[in-house]
Amino acid sequence: MTAPTPAAVEAAMRLAITAAQRVKGSTYPNPPVGAVILDPGGDVVGTGGTQRTGGPHAEVLALREAGERAAGGTAVVTLEPCNHHGRTPPCVDALLAAGVAAVVYAVADPNPVAAGGADRLRAAGVAVTAGLLAEEVAGGPLREWLHKQRTGRPHVTWKFATSIDGRSAAADGSSQWITSDAARADLHVRRAAADAIVVGTGTVFVDDPTLTARLPGGEPAERQPLRVVVGKREISPEANVLNEDSRTMVIRTRDPHEVIKALTDRTDILLEGGPTLAGAFLRAGAIDRILAYVAPILLGGPVTAVDDVGVLTIAKALRWRYDSVERIGPDLLLSLTPG
Numbered sequence: 001m002t003a004p005t006p007a008a009v010e011a012a013m014r015l016a017i018t019a020a021q022r023v024k025g026s027t028y029p030n031p032p033v034g035a036v037i038l039d040p041g042g043d044v045v046g047t048g049g050t051q052r053t054g055g056p057h058a059e060v061l062a063l064r065e066a067g068e069r070a071a072g073g074t075a076v077v078t079l080e081p082c083n084h085h086g087r088t089p090p091c092v093d094a095l096l097a098a099g100v101a102a103v104v105y106a107v108a109d110p111n112p113v114a115a116g117g118a119d120r121l122r123a124a125g126v127a128v129t130a131g132l133l134a135e136e137v138a139g140g141p142l143r144e145w146l147h148k149q150r151t152g153r154p155h156v157t158w159k160f161a162t163s164i165d166g167r168s169a170a171a172d173g174s175s176q177w178i179t180s181d182a183a184r185a186d187l188h189v190r191r192a193a194a195d196a197i198v199v200g201t202g203t204v205f206v207d208d209p210t211l212t213a214r215l216p217g218g219e220p221a222e223r224q225p226l227r228v229v230v231g232k233r234e235i236s237p238e239a240n241v242l243n244e245d246s247r248t249m250v251i252r253t254r255d256p257h258e259v260i261k262a263l264t265d266r267t268d269i270l271l272e273g274g275p276t277l278a279g280a281f282l283r284a285g286a287i288d289r290i291l292a293y294v295a296p297i298l299l300g301g302p303v304t305a306v307d308d309v310g311v312l313t314i315a316k317a318l319r320w321r322y323d324s325v326e327r328i329g330p331d332l333l334l335s336l337t338p339g
Ligand SMILES: NC(=O)c1ccc[n+]([C@@H]2O[C@H](COP(=O)([O-])OP(=O)(O)OC[C@H]3O[C@@H](n4cnc5c(N)ncnc54)[C@H](OP(=O)(O)O)[C@@H]3O)[C@@H](O)[C@H]2O)c1
Pocket: 159, 160, 161, 162, 167, 168, 169, 173, 174, 175, 176, 178, 199, 200, 201, 202, 203, 204, 206, 207, 230, 231, 232, 233, 234, 253, 254, 255, 256, 272, 273, 274, 275, 276, 277, 278, 280, 303
């Protein structure tokens, strides 16, 4: 019998990350976690992602699939296994009962109530390794949940589509379909994983968007985020954003902090408003990540992606840094965090 090779363990962690991405958005208040069980020879015998609140955690699902083949094997998990009785028993108990010989996890649990899993496993003689692909996990499936644990606030991503000359709409205000089908499909996957999509009344008046998450065929995704409209003007009861496809909250304010307060029980907020609302959130320092879909087109004209952000001279520019740059069909997706 051979122990799993480091390559097999890393491949298992990548599988666990994929399992976590798949359940992202459906696990609140629990974190979206992925787990994979390797048998003593290093073969994958179980995979799981956290189920909805009160449902089994990732480790428990993966162990169920593995059955007796988990004994003497390795559990590979994106987050330190929990050590407390919440709505479900501690995952550490399940791992010990299954007789795994080793546990490898990416990120330590920052929640003091659930932490301590690694210590308990070690005390029971299990070989524990921490930190494998920690950056990928902390910047990927666990990003918004970790932000919420750290700050107590939901994580806000400002998403916009732009031409290469920084225009978010043509001179007549039309902005739908700046980017390609591929870029829009990517956005819809992100919408399905988000808790809320926020726009200003201006976008509702000009674009009349539905703001739902849709599958490539056009049909609604299984999970729909809350739609949020911000601003003082009344929107038409006929507006698409008020249709039956999802729930909608109208917040009669222009203050980004009030918007965040109203959404404080959420974790992952996607700001999809126009230049006015984006400018207001940037001035308020209320954006944690920017996702810019950049199309290889030029529009010129007056509608810039963002209005006044309070910068009058270059020395005061708001500095961000690129996290990643991806090609999506003919477009680019730039992901940035505060620099
Ligand atoms: N390319 C893209 O990604 C993208 C995305 C969305 C929209 N757009 C385009 O953007 C254009 C609409 O721009 P927009 O700026 O009007 O849209 P917006 O930012 O979504 O809505 C602006 C409205 O929000 C309200 N508001 C909320 N907070 C505010 C604040 N702090 N300060 C001022 N107003 C605040 C105001 O309405 P009240 O008077 O009701 O308070 C304001 O008129 C359209 O052409 C649309 O096609 C492009």
